[in-house]
Amino acid sequence: MPEYPLRCDVRRTESTTDLLAELHRSDPGFSPYLLTAWSPDLTAQDVVVLPDLARLLDEPLTLQKPRAGQAAAQRLTWHCAIRDTIGVELDDSDWFELTREVLDATGIEPDDDPAACRWVALRNQANGLDIVATVIRQDGRWARLHNDAYFARSACENFAYDYGLDEPE
Numbered sequence: 178m179p180e181y182p183l184r185c186d187v188r189r190t191e192s193t194t195d196l197l198a199e200l201h202r203s204d205p206g207f208s209p210y211l212l213t214a215w216s217p218d219l220t221a222q223d224v225v226v227l228p229d230l231a232r233l234l235d236e237p238l239t240l241q242k243p244r245a246g247q248a249a250a251q252r253l254t255w256h257c258a259i260r261d262t263i264g265v266e267l268d269d270s271d272w273f274e275l276t277r278e279v280l281d282a283t284g285i286e287p288d289d290d291p292a293a294c295r296w297v298a299l300r301n302q303a304n305g306l307d308i309v310a311t312v313i314r315q316d317g318r319w320a321r322l323h324n325d326a327y328f329a330r331s332a333c334e335n336f337a338y339d340y341g342l343d344e345p346e
Contacts, residue, residue, distance in 0.1 A: 182342040183275075183333040184260045187283075187326035189252035193311065194231040196254055200299055200307045201227060209301035213273055215286065219297070234295045234309065240317030255285065255294075255312050255322070257329050261304040265342055272298070272306050275336045282332035283325040285310045292316040 190196050201209050211225050219225070219233075238253060257279060261267060267275075276298040280286040285308075286293035296310035312320050337343045 181334065182261065182263045182265065182337040184262050185279075185326075185330045185333040186258045187329050188256050188258075189312070190254045190256060191252050193234050193254045193309065194228055196256055196309060197227045197231050197299075200256075200301050200309070202301070204302040207301070207303050209299060212269060212298040212300050212306065213276060214297040215293070215295045230297065234297065234311050237295060237311060237313045237315045237317060240313065240315075253312050255308075255310045255325070257283070257308040259306045259308070259333060263342065264304070266303075269300075271340065272300065275333070276306065276308060278332040278336055279308060279329050280310075282328040284321045284323075284328070285312075285325075292318075294320050 211220060211222075211230075213220050216233075219230070234254075259275065259279070280293075280296060281288050285296055292315045294310045294312060294314050296308060299307045299309065301307060312322060314320050334343075
């Protein structure tokens with residue numbers, strides 16, 4: 178099986194707060210930080226308080242109403258972990274561009290959609306990026322996330338190809 182330059186894993190979890198706390202643990206010698214978010218105001222802040230960030234991400238969940246006759250949905254927090262497996266150093270602008278491509282491809286935040294899901298991109302290690310989002314859009318509707326793991330991996334593969342990361346040295 179070939180070694181992909183960018184490994185991409187997608188999962189869902191129940192607690193945004195717990196996931197952010199887990200992701201905030203970083204590699205020794207690397208200070209985790211917020212790379213970018215759905216709101217430009219968040220990335221301009223020097224300090225991000227994790228419970229406050231989780232609360233902001235989860236705000237659209239209050240708009241979502243369970244379907245008649247069904248229990249309330251679980252695992253409404255979406256997580257995409259992307260790791261550089263070949264040791265090529267990507268700068269923040271590269272990680273930012275990759276974030277935008279993954280968000281668009283998966284349906285978390287399609288281009289030019291003002292009511293898309295809320296999301297954050299966190300750097301907690303030198304060779305990786307974590308994107309966290311809620312799957313309920315800001316207008317209270319469910320995001321269309323059919324085959325999101327496939328589309329996230331495809332966005333990573335396209336990024337690697339476009340940036341020449343998949344070429345042997």
